Amino acid sequence: MKFIDETTIIVQSGDGGRGCVSFRRERFVPKGGPDGGDGGKGGDVLLKAAPNKRTLYHLQFKKEYKAPSGGHGQGSQRSGRGGEDLIIPVPVGTAIFDAETGDLLYDLVDPDRTVVVARGGRGGQGNAKFKSATHRTPRFAQPGEAGQRLTLKLELKSIADVGIIGLPNAGKSTLISAISSARPKIADYPFTTLTPNLGVVASHQGEPFVVADIPGLIEGAHEGAGLGIRFLRHVERTSMLVHMIDASTLTPDDPLKSYRMVNHELAMYSDALARKPQLVVLNKIDLAGTDQLADPFCQALPGSKILRISAATHKGLDALKQHIRRQLDALDETQ
Numbered sequence: 483m484k485f486i487d488e489t490t491i492i493v494q495s496g497d498g499g500r501g502c503v504s505f506r507r508e509r510f511v512p513k514g515g516p517d518g519g520d521g522g523k524g525g526d527v528l529l530k531a532a533p534n535k536r537t538l539y540h541l542q543f544k545k546e547y548k549a550p551s552g553g554h555g556q557g558s559q560r561s562g563r564g565g566e567d568l569i570i571p572v573p574v575g576t577a578i579f580d581a582e583t584g585d586l587l588y589d590l591v592d593p594d595r596t597v598v599v600a601r602g603g604r605g606g607q608g609n610a611k612f613k614s615a616t617h618r619t620p621r622f623a624q625p626g627e628a629g630q631r632l633t634l635k636l637e638l639k640s641i642a643d644v645g646i647i648g649l650p651n652a653g654k655s656t657l658i659s660a661i662s663s664a665r666p667k668i669a670d671y672p673f674t675t676l677t678p679n680l681g682v683v684a685s686h687q688g689e690p691f692v693v694a695d696i697p698g699l700i701e702g703a704h705e706g707a708g709l710g711i712r713f714l715r716h717v718e719r720t721s722m723l724v725h726m727i728d729a730s731t732l733t734p735d736d737p738l739k740s741y742r743m744v745n746h747e748l749a750m751y752s753d754a755l756a757r758k759p760q761l762v763v764l765n766k767i768d769l770a771g772t773d774q775l776a777d778p779f780c781q782a783l784p785g786s787k788i789l790r791i792s793a794a795t796h797k798g799l800d801a802l803k804q805h806i807r808r809q810l811d812a813l814d815e816t817q
Contacts, residue, residue: 487638487680489538490581496524496551496565498603498626501611504557505619516619517559518609521626522552524602525565529578531590532571534814536643536691537682538636541572549600552626555608565602573638581633589639599634603627642680642694644806645720647748649740652726653765654695655679657793661803662693685807693806694720718752721813722759724806727779729764729772729790737779759813761787761805768792 499521506514527549547570553562578588578599588597606624613620646654662681682690696717717723727740741762749756762783764776767790780788789805791798 487538488636489541490633490635491541492546492633493527493600494548494631495527495600495602495629496549497629498524498605499552499554499562500625501606501608501623502555502557503609503621503623516609516613517557518623519555519560520562520608521555521605522562522564523605524552524629525549526567526598526602527600528567528569528596528598529590530569530571530596531574531576531593533574533593535571535573536689537573538638539690549602552605559610562605572636575639577637577639579635579637581635600630600632603629642692643721643810644691644693644724645717646693646695646724646726647717647744648726649744652728653793654726657726658693658695660793660796661799683803685803688807688811691806691810718755722761722809725760725762726765728766729776730766730769732775732779734778738782759809761809763789763791763802765791765793768795768797
């Protein structure tokens with residue numbers, strides 16, 4: 483599935499309803515005055531930063547969005563009903579541009595922020611509003627104003643829901659290529675990944691989610707060592723972390739060495755980053771002897787959920803995607 487990070491849509495707010503031309507026609511009131519009501523306001527079109535939307539995928543199938551128009555005014559000074567607003571959910575981090583001018587209109591970086599991108603037309607006034615001492619029987623009313631029509635370009639600038647972290651050569655790029663349509667460069671030397679690779683993971687239980695393999699962290703990363711602070715900033719923008727460890731490199735005398743080092747770098751950079759939810763994954767479990775090396779690691783972290791996978795052979799990847807999906811849903815509920 484393609485990662486949809488930009489799209490163009492057309493939005494149109496509702497037209498205002500027209501005012502009514504009407505006169506009282508009651509018995510025993512020989513000279514009934516004007517009583518035409520006003521038209522209703524057209525509905526606005528709004529975009530809302532929705533935390534449960536992670537891509538612009540849901541907008542690629544429908545390109546035009548129109549809010550309802552306002553109702554027309556009626557006699558007895560009854561106003562027309564206002565058109566309902568149309569709210570279009572987009573992911574947090576969506577930038578909204580005028581497609582014709584290229585101007586940035588809004589940048590939805592805060593969850594649940596809602597902006598009006600097209601205002602509904604004002605309803606026309608009925609003839610009752612035009613009665614005066616010199617004009618007692620106005621036979622005209624205002625038409626409603628037309629709604630606004632805009633072409634918007636939407637760009638998703640948030641990096642990912644899930645950041646895959648770990649030492650160089652832990653298998654992060656192999657994992658993202660196995661669970662998504664991303665095709666990052668993969669090699670057996672350090673720092674193969676020089677920029678975060680994004681991939682969208684299809685889910686049968688909900689909306690797709692976006693993962694990023696973050697370039698390998700090394701000791702001193704919080705001070706700029708290796709690829710350093712530049713990519714720790716990207717990690718900070720994710721909702722959760724998958725901490726990937728090469729099971730073949732574990733040592734029985736200190737199985738948590740690499741795990742502690744990476745978490746130390748996160749904590750030295752940011753307390754908030756250190757508190758970010760983590761799912762620990764032991765990779766390359768298909769290699770001979772890795773199960774025996776993994777046992778001491780799991781024993782050293784009692785009570786922690788640790789998954790054993792092989793990104794190369796796809797072993798355990800379905801369970802991994804299900805755990806990520808459940809954890810993202812749980813985070814959505816707490817927001």
